[in-house]
Amino acid sequence: MEFLQLHYFQTVARLEHMTQAAKELNVSQPSLSNSIQRLEKKLGIPLFERQGRHVKLNAFGKTYLRRVEQAFLELKEGEREIKDMAGLDHGVVSLFVSLPYVLPTLLKEFLTLHPHVRVIQRQLASALEMRNDLDNAEIDFCISSTPVIGPDIEWLTLVEEELYLTVPKGHRFASRDSIRLIEAANEPFISLSSQTNFREITDGFCRQAGFEPRSAFELEEVSAIQTLVEMGLGITFTLPLSLGGRASNPDTVQLKITEPYCHRTFGIAWNRKHYLSQAAIHFREFVIDFFK
Structure with a gap:
C-alpha cells in the first residue's frame, strides 16, 4: 500500500468527486480512479458508493479514513519531532x-x-x-x-479584563468616568462583524442591559473601528489589553461600565x-x- 495511494484516497473522500479530486491532485481522472480501485481490491472491500463521478464514503470508507488521517497525523508529528532535535x-x-x-x-x-x-x-x-x-x-x-x-x-x-465603552473626546459622555450601559441605548455603535465572537458577546451585554444595539458601522479591523470613534462617528466596546497604546489616546475617552458587569x-x-x-x-x- 503506497503513501501516495492513501493521499489520493483522502482527497477523494474530502471532495466526494473524482474529477475535482484529480484536478486538485494534478493527475488524470482515469489514473485516480484506477488508484482507488487498486486500494479497494487490496483491502477486499469497496470504500465508496458511486454515482457517476460523484462518490461518497460508505461505512467501511469512513472507518478507514479515520485511520488514514491518524496515520498522516502521526507522520506529521514525527517530522516535527525530528526537526526539533x-x-x-x-x-x-x-x-x-x-x-x-x-x-x-x-x-x-x-x-x-x-x-x-x-x-x-x-x-x-x-x-x-x-x-x-x-x-x-x-x-x-x-x-x-x-x-x-x-x-x-x-x-x-x-x-x-473588563470591557470599557470608548467615546470621542467631544461626546456628551466624555466628561464622565463611568456609565450604565442602558444610557448608551440610542447611541450609534461601531462594531466588529456580526459573525465574530466579540460581537456576540457585546450584543449580549446590550440585551442584558435592556436594549438592542444600533450598529452604524461593521468593520473587520479593531484599528479601523478606533479611528472612526476618534473621528466622532460613534462609540464602541473596547478592551484596554487589546488597545495597547491607543487606550490613552487623547481623542477618545474610556468609560467604565458599572451595569451590567462586562468582562472577557x-x-x-x-x-x-x-x-x-x-x-x-x-x-x-x-x-x-x-x-x-
Whole structure:
C-alpha cells in the first residue's frame, strides 16, 4: 500500500468527486480512479458508493479514513519531532492570537530571548476553526477570548479584563468616568462583524442591559473601528489589553461600565496529545509569565 495511494484516497473522500479530486491532485481522472480501485481490491472491500463521478464514503470508507488521517497525523508529528532535535535555536511556533495590539509586544519580547525561533501566525475566524486546527496539529496554540473545548485540548486562563465603552473626546459622555450601559441605548455603535465572537458577546451585554444595539458601522479591523470613534462617528466596546497604546489616546475617552458587569477572559489552548517542540514549550511558558 503506497503513501501516495492513501493521499489520493483522502482527497477523494474530502471532495466526494473524482474529477475535482484529480484536478486538485494534478493527475488524470482515469489514473485516480484506477488508484482507488487498486486500494479497494487490496483491502477486499469497496470504500465508496458511486454515482457517476460523484462518490461518497460508505461505512467501511469512513472507518478507514479515520485511520488514514491518524496515520498522516502521526507522520506529521514525527517530522516535527525530528526537526526539533536541532534544538530551540531552530524551532518553529505556530499560533492564532486574537489580540492584535498585544501580539507585536509579546513577539518582540519573546524573539529577543529566542531570536532564531520562527513564529507563524494563522488567521482564524471561529472557535470551531481553532479547535480543528489544534486537533489536526496545524497550530501549536490559540491565545483567545473564546475558550477552545475538546477532549484532548487544554485551556489555561491567562487574564480576565473588563470591557470599557470608548467615546470621542467631544461626546456628551466624555466628561464622565463611568456609565450604565442602558444610557448608551440610542447611541450609534461601531462594531466588529456580526459573525465574530466579540460581537456576540457585546450584543449580549446590550440585551442584558435592556436594549438592542444600533450598529452604524461593521468593520473587520479593531484599528479601523478606533479611528472612526476618534473621528466622532460613534462609540464602541473596547478592551484596554487589546488597545495597547491607543487606550490613552487623547481623542477618545474610556468609560467604565458599572451595569451590567462586562468582562472577557483570555486564555491559551493547546492539544495535550500533540508533540510540542522545545521552542513551543518555551513560548507557552513565556506567554503565561507575560500575562501575570
